[in-house]
Amino acid sequence: MLASLTEILKIAEERNIAVGSFNTPNLESLEAVLNAAEKLNVPVIVMHAQVHEYAAPLAVIGPVMVVAAKAAKVPVCVQLDHGVEVDYAEAALKLGFTGIMYDGSLLPYEENLANTRKVVKMAAEFGAGVEAELGSLPSREGSASAAVGPVYTDPEEAVAFCRETGIDAFAPSFGTAHGIYKSTPKLDLDRVKVIAQKTGLPLVMHGGSGVSTEDYRTAIRNGIRKINYYSYMSRAGVRAAREMLDSQDVTFFHDLALTAQLAMQEDAERAIRIFTGE
Numbered sequence: 001m002l003a004s005l006t007e008i009l010k011i012a013e014e015r016n017i018a019v020g021s022f023n024t025p026n027l028e029s030l031e032a033v034l035n036a037a038e039k040l041n042v043p044v045i046v047m048h049a050q051v052h053e054y055a056a057p058l059a060v061i062g063p064v065m066v067v068a069a070k071a072a073k074v075p076v077c078v079q080l081d082h083g084v085e086v087d088y089a090e091a092a093l094k095l096g097f098t099g100i101m102y103d104g105s106l107l108p109y110e111e112n113l114a115n116t117r118k119v120v121k122m123a124a125e126f127g128a129g130v131e132a133e134l135g136s137l138p139s140r141e142g143s144a145s146a147a148v149g150p151v152y153t154d155p156e157e158a159v160a161f162c163r164e165t166g167i168d169a170f171a172p173s174f175g176t177a178h179g180i181y182k183s184t185p186k187l188d189l190d191r192v193k194v195i196a197q198k199t200g201l202p203l204v205m206h207g208g209s210g211v212s213t214e215d216y217r218t219a220i221r222n223g224i225r226k227i228n229y230y231s232y233m234s235r236a237g238v239r240a241a242r243e244m245l246d247s248q249d250v251t252f253f254h255d256l257a258l259t260a261q262l263a264m265q266e267d268a269e270r271a272i273r274i275f276t277g278e
């Protein structure tokens with residue numbers, strides 16, 4: 001069933017768990033994630049990232065995600081991930097998305113603040129929740145921005161930003177990065193605890209792939225209620241597809257796609273089990 005970001009995060013808060021949040025830029029990853037959540041009987045978040053527009057246009061994958069979420073046996077939030085344009089966020093809301101992650105981190109602070117407030121107001125009219133981040137999370141390792149190292153969110157700045165924007169969930173920067181890690185990330189989990197206490201909001205971990213089980217558990221204990229996880233799940237699908245191609249003569253793409261889907265489901269299940277403390 002379709003649920004809003006706030007409803008999903010409330011469940012996470014009550015159960016002291018983190019909800020798994022996955023990018024689903026194709027039918028296979030969408031089915032993989034929803035099947036995993038139904039099998040484990042837990043709420044889940046499926047996301048469309050604006051950066052994936054080239055692979056899956058919002059106007060096409062968006063309605064598919066909403067229909068699939070409505071048909072699911074568990075609460076599902078359909079969220080926009082890293083929406084960098086207010087118009088794009090509005091388009092997602094009109095398609096029935098129940099959560100928006102607005103990312104104005106590349107804008108000057110005042111502009112980021114103004115846009116985030118605009119998105120919060122707009123989302124409220126649709127009954128959707130809003131997540132935002134402050135400061136830029138480092139992107140894929142090896143890229144220019146990762147060379148300067150992780151940026152850590154200042155707790156006081158976080159408090160002011162959350163209060164002035166009225167967001168429902170906050171994504172602090174505490175050492176994680178998007179993409180595949182080349183070395184073990186150094187996380188500042190005490191910072192997570194301080195920011196959770198000071199803002200009183202559910203916190204979101206971006207770049208949740210490749211974090212150690214122990215760090216996931218501590219992060220959840222300290223206030224992380226949503227973990228964005230995608231790269232490693234996707235890679236599991238790629239690996240399964242490659243093995244299939246190496247071992248047999250494949251004619252139909254849908255057979256290859258299904259093999260990847262099942263491998264992604266297995267990986268998503270493993271992640272969800274950790275996030276929900278099983």
Ligand SMILES: [Zn+2]
Binds near residue numbers: 137178206207
């Ligand atoms: Zn992210």
